[in-house]
Amino acid sequence: MKLEDLKKIREKAEKDIVLRDGKSRIKVTVGMGTSGIAAGARETLKAFLEEIEKRGLHDVLVTQAGEKGLSSHEPVVTVSEEGKGQVVYGNVTRDVAVKIVAEHLVNGSPVSANIIEVNK
Amino acid sequence: MKKRLDVLICGGGACLSSHSQDVKNKFIEVLKAKGLTDEINLVETGCMGPCEMGPVMVVYPDGSFYVQLTENDVEPIVEEHFLKGRPYQKKLWAAPEARKIVEEKRQVPFFEKQQKVVLALCGKIDPESVDEYIANRGYEALGKVVTEMTPEAVIEEMLKSGQRGRGGAGFPTGLKWKFGKASEGKQKYIVCNADEGDPGAFMDRAVLEGDPHSVIEGMAIAAYSIGADKGFVYCRAEYPLAIKRLEAALKQARAMGLLGKNIFESGFSFDIEVRMGAGAFVCGEETALMASIEGKRGQPRPKPPFPAQKGLWGHPTVINNVETLAAIRHIILNGADWYASIGTEKSKGTKVFALSGKVVNTGLVEVPMGITLRELLYDIGGGIPNGKKFKAVQTGGPSGGCIPAAHMDTPLDYESLTKLGAIMGSGGVIVLDEDTCMVNVAKFFLEFSVEESCGQCAPCRIGLKQMHDLLEKICEGKGKMEDLDLLESLAHTIKATSLCGLGQTAPNPVLSTMKYFRDEYEAHIKEQRCPAGVCKDLISYVVDESKCIGCTACARTCPVSAISGAPKQKHRIDPSICTRCGSCIVKCPVKAIYIGPGAVKREVESKKLHLEKTL
Ligand SMILES: Cc1cc2nc3c(=O)[nH]c(=O)nc-3n(C[C@H](O)[C@H](O)[C@H](O)COP(=O)(O)O)c2cc1C
Numbered sequence: 001m002k003l004e005d006l007k008k009i010r011e012k013a014e015k016d017i018v019l020r021d022g023k024s025r026i027k028v029t030v031g032m033g034t035s036g037i038a039a040g041a042r043e044t045l046k047a048f049l050e051e052i053e054k055r056g057l058h059d060v061l062v063t064q065a066g067e068k069g070l071s072s073h074e075p076v077v078t079v080s081e082e083g084k085g086q087v088v089y090g091n092v093t094r095d096v097a098v099k100i101v102a103e104h105l106v107n108g109s110p111v112s113a114n115i116i117e118v119n120k
Numbered sequence: 121m122k123k124r125l126d127v128l129i130c131g132g133g134a135c136l137s138s139h140s141q142d143v144k145n146k147f148i149e150v151l152k153a154k155g156l157t158d159e160i161n162l163v164e165t166g167c168m169g170p171c172e173m174g175p176v177m178v179v180y181p182d183g184s185f186y187v188q189l190t191e192n193d194v195e196p197i198v199e200e201h202f203l204k205g206r207p208y209q210k211k212l213w214a215a216p217e218a219r220k221i222v223e224e225k226r227q228v229p230f231f232e233k234q235q236k237v238v239l240a241l242c243g244k245i246d247p248e249s250v251d252e253y254i255a256n257r258g259y260e261a262l263g264k265v266v267t268e269m270t271p272e273a274v275i276e277e278m279l280k281s282g283q284r285g286r287g288g289a290g291f292p293t294g295l296k297w298k299f300g301k302a303s304e305g306k307q308k309y310i311v312c313n314a315d316e317g318d319p320g321a322f323m324d325r326a327v328l329e330g331d332p333h334s335v336i337e338g339m340a341i342a343a344y345s346i347g348a349d350k351g352f353v354y355c356r357a358e359y360p361l362a363i364k365r366l367e368a369a370l371k372q373a374r375a376m377g378l379l380g381k382n383i384f385e386s387g388f389s390f391d392i393e394v395r396m397g398a399g400a401f402v403c404g405e406e407t408a409l410m411a412s413i414e415g416k417r418g419q420p421r422p423k424p425p426f427p428a429q430k431g432l433w434g435h436p437t438v439i440n441n442v443e444t445l446a447a448i449r450h451i452i453l454n455g456a457d458w459y460a461s462i463g464t465e466k467s468k469g470t471k472v473f474a475l476s477g478k479v480v481n482t483g484l485v486e487v488p489m490g491i492t493l494r495e496l497l498y499d500i501g502g503g504i505p506n507g508k509k510f511k512a513v514q515t516g517g518p519s520g521g522c523i524p525a526a527h528m529d530t531p532l533d534y535e536s537l538t539k540l541g542a543i544m545g546s547g548g549v550i551v552l553d554e555d556t557c558m559v560n561v562a563k564f565f566l567e568f569s570v571e572e573s574c575g576q577c578a579p580c581r582i583g584l585k586q587m588h589d590l591l592e593k594i595c596e597g598k599g600k601m602e603d604l605d606l607l608e609s610l611a612h613t614i615k616a617t618s619l620c621g622l623g624q625t626a627p628n629p630v631l632s633t634m635k636y637f638r639d640e641y642e643a644h645i646k647e648q649r650c651p652a653g654v655c656k657d658l659i660s661y662v663v664d665e666s667k668c669i670g671c672t673a674c675a676r677t678c679p680v681s682a683i684s685g686a687p688k689q690k691h692r693i694d695p696s697i698c699t700r701c702g703s704c705i706v707k708c709p710v711k712a713i714y715i716g717p718g719a720v721k722r723e724v725e726s727k728k729l730h731l732e733k734t735l
Contacts, residue, residue: 001377003263003384006254013255019126019161019180020244032204042203046121049159053122061181062124064205 015058024061026105028052030092031076032064039074040093047097048077052105060105073116079104088117123161125202126180130243132167132326133361134483139190140164140175146194151202160202166330166365168243170230171483173213178225178243185213185225230481233499235462237470238323238446239486242330247365250372253333259378261452262337266344266386271301274345278448280456282468287313287404287441288519288545289621290467290534293448296438299428300346303436308348310339311413311432311439314355314362315397315404318517319568320548323472324442326484328355328362331446332369336392338445340379341452343390346438351392354409356399366394401518401572405620406439408574419574420620441546443472463489467533471544477514477551480505487532494528497551508553512636516545518565518572519625521632522558541632543625557654558637559644562630563591569626580623583614587630594641596657597648604634604641653715656700660716665690667712674704674713 018024030036030045048062065078073090079100080086087110089100096114104110110118129135129144144164151157168176173187184207186197197208213222213230222228236242245252253259265274279294300308312335316324328335339351355363370392373379381389395413397403403418410432412418431437447469451459460468467489473496476482480502487496493513497503504510512522521542523530530536534544552561566588575581587610593599611627618624634641643649650658663674663683668690675683675691682698685691693704693713705713 001384003267006259006263006384009251010254010257010260013251016123016161017126017245017252017255019123020128024181029205034204037203045124046159049122049124060122062122063181064124064203066204066206 018058019061025059025082027061027063027078027080028100028105029063029065029078029080031066031074031078033066036074036076041075043094044075044077044092044097047094048101051098051101055101055106057101057105076116079110085118085120087115088119089114090116121158123159125160126163127160127177127202128163128165128168128180128243129177130166130168130175131164131247132171132174132243132329133322134167134171135174135176136361138174138188142191143175143177143189143194146191147198150194150198154198154203156198156202163246165245166242166247167239167326167484169234169239169484170213170228170481172481173483179207182207183224183226185222185228186211187213230483230485230500230502233491233495234486235470235488236486237450237462238327238334238443238472239330239484240450241334242326242484245331247330247332248368250333250369250376250378253331257453258333258449259337261449262340262344262378263384265341265452266384266388271345271347274341274452275301277456278345278451281451281459282456282463282466283444283447283451283459284467284534285441286443286447286471286546288516288543290544293440293444296428296440297342297345299426300348300436300438303429305436307350307433307435308343308346309432309435309437310343310346310348310351311406311409311427311437312339312351312353312442312445313404313406313409313439314353314359314442315409316356316359316442316546317399317401317404317572318519318546318548320476320517320550321474321546323474323484323547325359325362326472327442327446328359328366332362332366333373334446334449335366335442336369336373336379338440338448339392340383340390341448342438342440342445344388346436348438349389349391351390352413352432353392353394354397354403354413355394357396358399363394363396370394400574401568402574402620402622405622407620409439410437419576420622422619443547464531464533466535467544471532471547473532473547473549475501475549475551477549478504478508478553478556479551489533490531492529492531493523496532496549497528501551504551504553508555511552511554511556512558514542514550514552514561514565514629515548516543516625516628517548517550518568519543519621519628520545520548521628522552522561522636524636526636541628541635543628555652555654557595557650557652558633558640559591559595559650560652560654562633563588563595565629566591566626569622573622573626577617577619577623579614579617580619580626583610583618584623584626586610587614587627591630594644595650595655597644597655599641599645601642601645603645604638608634659700660695661693661698661700661702661704661713662716663691663693664712664714667710669710669712671709673707673709677703677707679703 075092077089077092175189177186200206200208213228275297283293284290402408403412405420408418408420427437472486512524514522570584573580670688682694
């Protein structure tokens with residue numbers, strides 16, 4: 001092994017433990033209250049996890065949270081970005097989730113059709 | 121699939137014995153049943169520290185810290201927390217003073233004042249995954265050292281850091297390496313002392329179980345500095361998990377070329393072998409340890425020659441403690457100045473302490489050198505349980521001494537502790553409350569030393585036994601005031617004339633208790649009274665007849681039928697039969713039984729004397 005090889009292993013391995021440092025660029029929070037789950041939040045969550053992995057976005061954190069009191073818009077997803085505030089999305093189906101990853105997380109332009117709230 | 125949660129379950133010794141493995145298996149089962157295995161990462165780690173609260177678990181990214189888990193908690197935690205994002209309040213750490221539930225690990229008072237360097241990865245990584253170690257800059261220090269630094273530069277850095285050995289004596293690591301390097305010899309060795317014989321100390325075990333690669337890396341750096349190509353880890357056989365994880369780590373390191381020939385293509389070669397010890401305390405002493413590795417009887421020999429001059433099989437050998445070695449990589453990575461900025465003028469860096477005894481949060485803590493005993497016991501340790509009063513702490517195990525309440529604000533560093541007649545030792549801190557008899561404590565430690573003496577030199581073999589017998593006499597109420605002088609003079613002679621550190625330090629617990637608690641010794645001798653109510657020959661159990669309700673609970677539990685009295689009648693304990701086992705006190709529903717004063721005891725004693733005279 002050379003020093004560069006160690007560096008490569010480290011770069012790869014770091015991504016697998018990133019959760020433990022609590023550091024991330026973007027945080028995606030999926031509302032997983034009872035009504036969220038009833039509206040399919042589990043699938044939404046899975047879609048985010050798969051899509052983010054596929055694109056190798058290692059600085060994105062996906063977590064779950066309780067009800068937000070927006071049951072008519074479930075599944076509700078919040079995207080918070082360091083220094084840029086929060087965007088709350090409603091009716092986030094699998095397809096919308098995939099779109100949010102591609103447009104918001106990768107390109108930085110929120111998916112306006114599903115936005116229900118923006119907090120600066 | 122990307123993992124969204126890291127669930128770290130403690131697999132340290134204490135948590136394992138409180139069944140963390142069952143909890144872990146239950147998680148595996150429930151996660152599988154709910155189809156969550158792909159998105160949740162379950163990791164078994166080494167010791168997280170708060171052993172009293174085990175089994176413990178931390179969930180990232182939010183950092184929720186769960187305590188005292190059972191299999192029954194698994195379903196609700198998965199359902200509520202992992203699925204719905206609502207941490208399961210019932211098993212989150214609640215700070216005992218305020219009964220306040222703490223949502224995040226870093227806000228738990230136990231962790232707040234700590235500064236983790238050596239223990240940074242214990243409880244944070246999977247100890248059987250070299251990748252997780254590498255992700256935390258593992259082996260980067262070794263890479264830097266062998267490709268960019270000369271051995272002299274490494275030693276210079278170690279000298280500048282001011283690090284002192286954590287095995288007990290506190291000898292500067294850089295200086296030891298310098299001697300090792302300066303010694304002539306084609307073959308040199310590096311030895312890791314993982315014997316950890318002090319009762320109450322378990323930091324070395326925790327490091328080996330929780331972060332074994334850090335010890336391997338430290339040994340490799342030491343080996344490079346002194347020019348050794350072979351290392352030994354000497355670990356007691358009663359640490360099977362530490363040995364297993366170390367062996368696994370060694371295998372991984374070898375497979376990756378981090379041990380073996382031509383490491384990082386630098387021309388430096390090094391490998392390590394594990395040797396098991398049978399658990400004799402004296403084998404932690406460096407010369408006895410080497411004899412044991414050589415396959416001889418584990419007995420110390422006179423120094424000089426020091427191991428760095430003539431060690432294993434006559435070759436120059438540097439011996440360092442586990443905790444010493446585990447800190448090396450941090451010194452190399454962050455620099456000597458960083459390390460030297462932590463701690464006090466003469467005691468640099470952080471120290472791991474093992475808190476045990478009468479303290480709320482027992483377990484492993486790591487703090488900067490120089491914090492006060494008060495901070496350690498109250499802010500981190502959570503104080504004394506059951507509303508009892510603090511009496512003293514015993515540091516340094518059988519080689520150490522005690523520190524009474526008056527010195528609570530002493531900074532914990534090598535010099536201050538030595539000045540008080542206690543020592544840093546390996547970092548075992550045993551907390552004693554008002555129910556502890558200090559004469560009995562001294563006797564307990566001395567008993568340990570008597571049993572662990574190798575018997576080679578007379579002062580230790582015979583002298584310690586004499587001291588022990590004197591203490592026994594005092595505890596039985598048969599001591600004389602002259603015995604105190606005799607104890608003192610024996611202690612000084614043994615310290616001055618013993619061959620190795622065992623005898624040289626074994627009298628310390630007696631000297632320090634005599635210094636701070638002389639009144640207790642005198643009460644035993646002059647009044648045949650044990651103020652703490654511990655020494656069996658000096659106490660009696662008495663029924664307070666005004667409180668006794670005649671329920672017979674005490675009489676039924678008494679193993680020697682010393683208690684008489686019919687149902688609904690007042691009960692009475694016959695002191696000549698009673699063995700002072702204490703089981704009646706626990707059973708009495710109205711707290712009618714108490715430990716009686718000296719007068720009754722004298723009666724007991726005189727009976728004994730009478731018997732002895734007539735025999
Ligand atoms: C009786 C006795 C027992 C000892 N037990 C240990 C032990 O269990 N672990 C340890 O590291 N050092 C122990 N030592 C100290 C070692 O002799 C030696 O000083 C130490 O391993 C050096 O490492 P360090 O410089 O890193 O502290 C013991 C010393 C004596 C006299």
